[in-house]
Amino acid sequence: MSMAADQPSPAARIGRFLRDNPVVTLLILLALLVLLLQVLRPGIVNERWIGNTVKFAIPLAMLAACQTLTMLTGGIDLSASVVATIAAFVVATQEPQVGTGLAIVLSLLPAVLIGLVNGFGVGICRVHPLIMTLGTGLIGTGCLQVYQRGVIATGSVVPASLEWLGTGRTWGMPNALVLFVPFAVILLLAQRRTGFGRLLYAIGANENAARLSGVRAWQVYFGLYVLSALIAGVAGLLYVGLIKAPSLSLAEPLLLPSVAAAVIGGTSIFGGRGSYSGTIVGALILTVLNTLLTLLQMPEGARRIIFGGIILAVTALYARLTDQG
Amino acid sequence: MTDAAADAPILDAQGVSKRFGAVVALRDASLRVRRGEVVALMGANGAGKSTLVKILTGALRRDGGTLRIRGRDQSFGSPGAARRGGLVPVYQEPSLIPDLDLDENLRLGGTPREPFHHWVRELGIPDPPMDDPIRHLPLATLRILDLARALASEPDVLLLDEMTAALPTDLVERVLKVVREQADAGRSVIYISHRFAEISQLCDRATVLRDGATVGDLPIEPGVEEKIVTLMLGAALSPAQARAREATGPATTGTPRLRVRGLAAGTKLADVSFDLHKGEVLGVVALEGQGQDELFDALAGFRRPGGGTIEIDGQPQSFRHPADAIAAGLTLVPGDRAEALLSSRSVRENIAVPYVARPRHWGPIAMRREGAQVAQAIERLQIDTRAQGEVRRLSGGNQQKVTIARWIAGGVQTLLLFDPTRGIDVRTKRQIYALVRDLAAQGASVLFYTSELGEIQAACDRVVVIFNGRVVDVLDAQDADEPMLMRAAYGLTAREVRA
Numbered sequence: 001m002s003m004a005a006d007q008p009s010p011a012a013r014i015g016r017f018l019r020d021n022p023v024v025t026l027l028i029l030l031a032l033l034v035l036l037l038q039v040l041r042p043g044i045v046n047e048r049w050i051g052n053t054v055k056f057a058i059p060l061a062m063l064a065a066c067q068t069l070t071m072l073t074g075g076i077d078l079s080a081s082v083v084a085t086i087a088a089f090v091v092a093t094q095e096p097q098v099g100t101g102l103a104i105v106l107s108l109l110p111a112v113l114i115g116l117v118n119g120f121g122v123g124i125c126r127v128h129p130l131i132m133t134l135g136t137g138l139i140g141t142g143c144l145q146v147y148q149r150g151v152i153a154t155g156s157v158v159p160a161s162l163e164w165l166g167t168g169r170t171w172g173m174p175n176a177l178v179l180f181v182p183f184a185v186i187l188l189l190a191q192r193r194t195g196f197g198r199l200l201y202a203i204g205a206n207e208n209a210a211r212l213s214g215v216r217a218w219q220v221y222f223g224l225y226v227l228s229a230l231i232a233g234v235a236g237l238l239y240v241g242l243i244k245a246p247s248l249s250l251a252e253p254l255l256l257p258s259v260a261a262a263v264i265g266g267t268s269i270f271g272g273r274g275s276y277s278g279t280i281v282g283a284l285i286l287t288v289l290n291t292l293l294t295l296l297q298m299p300e301g302a303r304r305i306i307f308g309g310i311i312l313a314v315t316a317l318y319a320r321l322t323d324q325g
Numbered sequence: 326m327t328d329a330a331a332d333a334p335i336l337d338a339q340g341v342s343k344r345f346g347a348v349v350a351l352r353d354a355s356l357r358v359r360r361g362e363v364v365a366l367m368g369a370n371g372a373g374k375s376t377l378v379k380i381l382t383g384a385l386r387r388d389g390g391t392l393r394i395r396g397r398d399q400s401f402g403s404p405g406a407a408r409r410g411g412l413v414p415v416y417q418e419p420s421l422i423p424d425l426d427l428d429e430n431l432r433l434g435g436t437p438r439e440p441f442h443h444w445v446r447e448l449g450i451p452d453p454p455m456d457d458p459i460r461h462l463p464l465a466t467l468r469i470l471d472l473a474r475a476l477a478s479e480p481d482v483l484l485l486d487e488m489t490a491a492l493p494t495d496l497v498e499r500v501l502k503v504v505r506e507q508a509d510a511g512r513s514v515i516y517i518s519h520r521f522a523e524i525s526q527l528c529d530r531a532t533v534l535r536d537g538a539t540v541g542d543l544p545i546e547p548g549v550e551e552k553i554v555t556l557m558l559g560a561a562l563s564p565a566q567a568r569a570r571e572a573t574g575p576a577t578t579g580t581p582r583l584r585v586r587g588l589a590a591g592t593k594l595a596d597v598s599f600d601l602h603k604g605e606v607l608g609v610v611a612l613e614g615q616g617q618d619e620l621f622d623a624l625a626g627f628r629r630p631g632g633g634t635i636e637i638d639g640q641p642q643s644f645r646h647p648a649d650a651i652a653a654g655l656t657l658v659p660g661d662r663a664e665a666l667l668s669s670r671s672v673r674e675n676i677a678v679p680y681v682a683r684p685r686h687w688g689p690i691a692m693r694r695e696g697a698q699v700a701q702a703i704e705r706l707q708i709d710t711r712a713q714g715e716v717r718r719l720s721g722g723n724q725q726k727v728t729i730a731r732w733i734a735g736g737v738q739t740l741l742l743f744d745p746t747r748g749i750d751v752r753t754k755r756q757i758y759a760l761v762r763d764l765a766a767q768g769a770s771v772l773f774y775t776s777e778l779g780e781i782q783a784a785c786d787r788v789v790v791i792f793n794g795r796v797v798d799v800l801d802a803q804d805a806d807e808p809m810l811m812r813a814a815y816g817l818t819a820r821e822v823r824a
């Protein structure tokens with residue numbers, strides 16, 4: 001009778017700990033990247049750099065929230081970047097005419113509309129979310145171009161309050177945290193401790209079982225896609241305050257990174273698994289990585305290759321970890 | 326036959342251990358099987374039976390212990406390797422790929438056609454649907470297909486993990502006959518079941534597991550049942566309380582809680598009528614595929630009936646969605662737990678889904694209250710929560726308990742139980758009968774389909790027998806012993822037989 005391996009080896013135990021606490025793993029990865037940066041360019045990691053990194057990570061983390069929430073149900077929101085762009089563009093063009101408050105309200109109306117259409121398509125017509133949100137995203141872009149012709153004469157102004165929020169700092173820390181910290185706290189609490197949050201996981205894990213328990217999935221889908229679009233809209237407002245120049249493709253470059261942040265953060269694209277905490281760290285990792293690759297003066301092509309490679313590696317790792325027992 | 330030296334064991338596992346993180350599934354499991362022997366592997370839910378089967382057949386790696394096949398040390402790296410080595414399992418959960426049809430599944434698994442079709446016929450499914458997606462087939466059919474597939478590869482050792490748990494009586498008979506013939510032909514079988522009747526009818530020997538260790542190995546002889554139970558539980562099972570007939574009994578007059586008239590659905594349910602009263606437990610008995618699945622689905626709002634009426638407290642109902650049925654007080658525990666479980670979520674979240682189903686409960690959850698309700702349900706059903714982080718890691722019987730716990734935590738009016746004790750051990754079965762009686766005593770109504778006829782007398786007040794999509798008999802449960810139910814289920818009315 002062999003007594004071998006009655007106690008798991010230390011390596012196996014560490015492996016299991018990391019598997020059960022994916023956020024810790026991600027934080028370690030983040031720390032390693034920062035360390036690498038510091039080694040390559042000693043002195044670069046200072047308060048100013050941290051503030052900058054956080055500032056750029058926040059809009060990404062907010063768009064990634066859209067992806068995380070929809071991915072929990074097995075969906076995705078490819079219209080999020082378009083919604084963000086529309087909100088940014090509308091607020092900047094309406095500001096000179098109607099003032100900041102009303103401009104913000106107007107800028108979020110298209111978001112609600114697109115969210116409703118997505119909810120209708122996914123929840124009632126049962127169109128796959130990938131197709132549905134891709135479609136509404138394209139339509140949204142088209143509408144934005146038409147809208148741009150209509151307002152071409154008015155010019156655009158980014159509201160001062162959004163600039164304060166997007167670029168300003170207080171005691172070295174970006175003002176955007178005023179918006180983001182409460183947002184993240186609410187989301188983190190809501191995902192596990194509200195009925196709606198629970199249902200996102202339930203639908204992603206087994207929609208049929210949720211139905212049997214009396215859940216009308218279409219109601220959840222409507223709520224989800226409207227919520228996602230609203231978050232995207234607000235992220236767009238924040239982002240235009242950061243970039244300070246609205247354009248027709250403002251948030252477009254954030255779309256794929258937002259999906260990547262959620263995936264790296266451990267949210268399963270098949271639904272039922274994941275958490276926003278991982279996504280936040282994922283967004284930070286991607287932002288730091290971007291700085292790193294810029295610093296190394298990598299050509300754009302090489303940067304993309306490394307980006308893609310890292311996403312694949314992390315995803316493969318997760319697949320292995322979650323498959324085991 | 327007990328002379329070990331005479332014929333060496335074909336399979337000999339000693340001191341097998343396996344842990345999953347903090348959960349010790351097996352500590353010291355040993356199992357020995359000789360040629361031509363049928364060995365029962367017994368143990369309470371979570372004892373480690375399925376884990377042992379998976380280790381023996383290469384689906385899991387053991388942490389410690391030895392495995393000898395035909396006298397030689399052996400480890401199988403995969404189920405495929407085990408198959409080539411002559412060990413073929415039927416695991417506890419159906420293993421055909423749900424999105425493919427049978428034809429594709431067979432091709433994928435490299436199953437030889439001729440023998441497969443031979444065994445399917447032998448097992449009582451003359452022409453299996455070759456091009457329906459597997460997910461549309463009833464659970465009982467899936468189990469038979471799994472068995473036929475295993476038999477087709479002519480195993481030396483066949484490992485059956487709760488093969489019969491989802492099967493109605495007629496199919497169980499066929500399975501037992503086929504398995505016996507295998508043993509008579511010199512092959513060996515490891516047989517897991519929580520039904521003692523099958524064990525005593527089929528097996529030569531029983532190996533008993535408790536908390537991951539082998540605690541006994543005894544030949545099957547009259548009266549051994551009690552010894553097995555004591556070994557399994559570590560204590561004698563308190564004698565079943567003869568169910569005292571409630572003094573008042575359910576009120577079987579007045580407006581029934583649930584009135585079904587001429588209900589038809591799909592191709593199988595033709596015309597079913599019955600009344601279910603407040604405080605009553607009404608049993609349903611039927612052979613495989615007589616329309617019972619359709620009946621429960623229609624009552625639960627999962628399928629639109631083709632005709633007939635459903636009334637609750639005298640009000641006609643029309644369900645478009647399970648939520649409508651639930652709002653009317655009808656809740657279903659489906660036969661196939663894969664349909665009901667959120668396998669990647671925790672025990673708690675699984676039990677608590679119904680509380681948050683409706684939009685007005687989408688807000689913050691009262692965590693403390695929910696925790697207490699869930700804890701109570703877990704306690705009540707004795708769910709082994711050592712691996713509660715994800716329901717898919719629980720043992721089969723414990724998963725089944727979760728599907729029931731979901732509804733008792735919230736208080737129910739009318740419970741539709743479709744074979745609720747599938748894969749549940751003796752002690753918890755008693756617990757569930759007691760629970761059902763309690764619910765009834767508190768005024769709930771229960772419709773109770775079971776594939777295990779003995780449960781009718783243990784839990785029900787009356788029983789309806791369905792044959793060919795129609796009710797052929799309604800009996801008082803006290804009078805309905807197994808032979809009588811059997812005859813009725815085959816469409817010979819009990820009254821004719823009695824006359």
Ligand SMILES: Nc1ncnc2c1ncn2[C@@H]1O[C@H](COP(=O)(O)OP(=O)(O)OP(=O)(O)O)[C@@H](O)[C@H]1O
Binds near residue numbers: 325373722
């Ligand atoms: N992948 C896993 N991860 C963690 N724990 C596991 C895993 N698989 C099994 N277990 C645990 O191992 C124990 C034994 O499980 P097993 O499925 O072998 O029980 P069983 O005897 O087959 O019970 P049942 O009669 O309910 O089918 C249980 O406590 C179960 O929760």
Ligand SMILES: [Mg+2]
Binds near residue numbers: 375376486
């Ligand atoms: Mg089992």
